[in-house]
Amino acid sequence: MKIGILSRGPQNHSTRSLTEAALNAGHAAEILDPFGFYLYVGGTRNRITYHGKPVGDFDVIMPRLSRTTVQYGEEVVAHFEWIGTPVINRAKPIAAARHKFHSLRILAQHDLPIPPSLTVGSAAFLEDTVAEMGDYPFILKPFYGTHGRGIMLLDTPTSLTSTVGALCDLHHDYVIQSFVTEADGVDIRVLVVGDEAVAAMKRSAPPGEFRANIHKGASGKAFMLPDEIQPPRYKSRSCA
Template sequence: MKLAILSRNSKLYSTRRLVEAARTRGHTVRVLDPLRCYMRIASDGFSMHYKGKPISGYDAVIPRIGASITRYGTAVLRQFELMGSHTPNPSDAILRARDKLRAHQLLAAQGIGMPITVFGDNPDDTVDLLSMLGPPPHVIKLNEGTQGAGVMLTEKPSASRSVVEALRGLYANFVVQEFIGEAQGADLRCFVVGDRVVAAMRRQAPEGDFRSNLHRGGVAESVLASTDEVDVALRAARVLGLSVAGVDLIRSSRGPLVLEVNSTPGLEGIEQACGEDVAGAIIADIAGHLLAAGKFNQ
């Protein structure tokens, strides 16, 4: 298999592990900086150059596209798709997952549990908008924040109004959600690859914080996800069109609730916490897809 990994930094843990897993299995792999890829788009066909030379013929492309380059990165990925390359996470699926509001709408439409979410635009509607959600605490999230950045907890109605008004003054896109107190600052990251949850870890927020992200000082441990949790994680990834996803859940009195579906989940935390070869599972799943489709001979 001829494989490309779209990543701005070949030294990142996740990128290095995918390269290692691919080469260990006998595949050819190259890391491409998506910002150095440039495209020719015409009715007679699609082509791509990279650092002055044409590139083509990749059986598969693994996107490791950061949030800051979502627009250009997904355009590059879409060009690869139009040139015939397979990807576990298509460009449109990444765009669906990156937009928290859109993702919540799509998941809720399929009956997937999540914290109640409200969204509005006009400042005159702020009080009524918050009344639709219920009393605080409220969780306010920037629509395209990552790794716990841009997530705030407000404990009084006045605080919620103040934060909402401040964010509107900055023309920020955000959603407001109910706070699930019984989760006690913990969530569950289910790592989906294809039709399986290959690893799961429980992340606990540090004392004094409610965000369990490892980049925010959270502590992770391997756990066995329940049947319901596995089912919800697989359904959430499927609804958004992702074959590789980190689905973040919280355990609540009304069952597992989806907090977020990450289209570019990091491998370091989950592999170290669970001792699983997640990178190898991703490569094996891509190879299996191509073999089933008759796209390459192993």
């Protein structure tokens, strides 16, 4: 099988691991820079080229898109879908997963529990609205973002209203959620494939930090899901 891995970071751990796993399984793997693609529609025919040459016959495409490559990378993935090349993750699900509020709506539509979440277009009625969500502090997360970037913790009505008002004036979209103080800087990341929880990791923020992101100095260790968290059909393995 010939596998194309969309990534600008050939030395990234995830990209290297995928490449090594493909080679160890007897497949051919090629790392492809998303920005190296030209996408053609209309004219004589619809096609895609890479570094000026026709794209080879890949059996499957595996997107590994970063924050800087994902916007154009989604178009590349959609084009591969259009010309009939199988892709591991389709463009629309990638876009949905990137958008925090959109992904929360999808979870709610499927009756999965989520924390009370709010987004607004102005701060005019904010104080009355957040009163329905619980007590201070509130946490603000940008619609798009990773590694804990742009996340704010606001503990007074004045700080929340003034911050949200400024963000609305700048046309920056944020999700507002009640902060789970009981978590004490700890969260659990679970990877689910199909209907199986295949791995879990417990992340703990460093002293003085509320974000449990590894990029913000948090530590991570293997975690076995207890029965009260793990649905009976799931069979989780801790992250190595």
